[in-house]
Amino acid sequence: xxxxxxxxxxARFRRFTASVLPLLSVVTVLALAxxxxxxxxxxxxxxxxxETVRIMFVHVPSAWLSMLGYGLLAALGAALLVWRHPLAALxxxxxxxxxxxxALVCLVSGSLWGRPMWGAWWVWDARLxxxxxxFLLYLGHIALTHAYDERERGDxxxxxxxxxxxxxLPVIKFxxxxxNTLHQPASVARLGGPSIHPAILxxxxxxxxAMLLLYxxxxxxxxxxxxxxxxxxxxxxxxxxxxx
Amino acid sequence: MxxxxxxxxxxxxxxxxxxxxxxxxxxxxxxxxxxxxxxxGLDKRR
Numbered sequence: 001x002x003x004x005x006x007x008x009x010x011a012r013f014r015r016f017t018a019s020v021l022p023l024l025s026v027v028t029v030l031a032l033a034x035x036x037x038x039x040x041x042x043x044x045x046x047x048x049x050x051e052t053v054r055i056m057f058v059h060v061p062s063a064w065l066s067m068l069g070y071g072l073l074a075a076l077g078a079a080l081l082v083w084r085h086p087l088a089a090l091x092x093x094x095x096x097x098x099x100x101x102x103a104l105v106c107l108v109s110g111s112l113w114g115r116p117m118w119g120a121w122w123v124w125d126a127r128l129x130x131x132x133x134x135f136l137l138y139l140g141h142i143a144l145t146h147a148y149d150e151r152e153r154g155d156x157x158x159x160x161x162x163x164x165x166x167x168x169l170p171v172i173k174f175x176x177x178x179x180n181t182l183h184q185p186a187s188v189a190r191l192g193g194p195s196i197h198p199a200i201l202x203x204x205x206x207x208x209x210a211m212l213l214l215y216x217x218x219x220x221x222x223x224x225x226x227x228x229x230x231x232x233x234x235x236x237x238x239x240x241x242x243x244x
Numbered sequence: 245m246x247x248x249x250x251x252x253x254x255x256x257x258x259x260x261x262x263x264x265x266x267x268x269x270x271x272x273x274x275x276x277x278x279x280x281x282x283x284x285g286l287d288k289r290r
Binding site: 040050051052054055058059062097098101102104105108109112113115116214218221222224225228229231232235 | 248249251252254255256258259262263266267270271273274277278280281284286
């Protein structure tokens with residue numbers, strides 16, 4: 001928590017970003033290369049699903065990161081509304097499109113996995129529908145931040161949406177337990193440990209770490225850009241508007 | 245890939261295009277904003 005307060009200052013955040021980004025970028029590329037090698041070459045086909053199980057290595061990490069990203073968006077929303085955190089609005093603007101992209105990858109890869117396994121591109125199943133809702137919440141957040149002439153009003157409206165929408169996260173997670181769904185139940189984050197064989201679980205976890213690193217890298221780069229964009233906006237304001 | 249190669253490669257292609265595209269767009273936006281800051285003499289990091 002102390003480190004979060006330390007990074008709350010935009011100048012300090014930028015110094016931190018400048019120092020970690022070069023190494024983080026290199027580690028991300030290496031982790032992605034390693035993950036793709038394990039996912040496409042090393043891992044064996046599944047005994048039931050055959051080679052199509054390889055779609056899981058992009059589908060599942062995308063789902064996890066889109067949910068994690070929305071959790072971050074809600075936390076940033078709370079930080080903005082409760083503490084008027086100077087960096088929270090900028091980071092929320094920066095991170096929403098990243099989360100939306102991961103949600104989109106999850107939905108499309110899931111559809112491409114569903115067609116050969118279920119015989120349908122899409123079903124209005126509880127898991128799929130709640131995931132689609134998450135994607136729409138991301139789009140709503142992006143739209144709201146750009147919907148007002150006054151930037152602060154857009155940021156506050158988007159923060160409220162992020163906080164209201166967070167109720168969807170447990171619905172996504174437990175939808176396969178609460179309703180009869182076509183989607184398979186949890187097989188990694190479950191009581192009793194993962195039910196996946198290590199030969200498939202390890203590539204999945206490596207891809208998840210690689211995608212998490214990509215998510216963090218993107219959010220840092222985009223937040224840094226948002227800080228610069230804000231400086232540019234302030235510089236272009238008339239002197240009386242700057243003090244308003 | 246047992247007749248399902250099209251589905252598998254399409255999933256990876258979508259992930260590559262969406263996430264790779266976002267990386268390219270993010271870096272391009274960063275470069276553009278920094279150029280604008282530089283043009284205004286505000287490029288010194290604070």
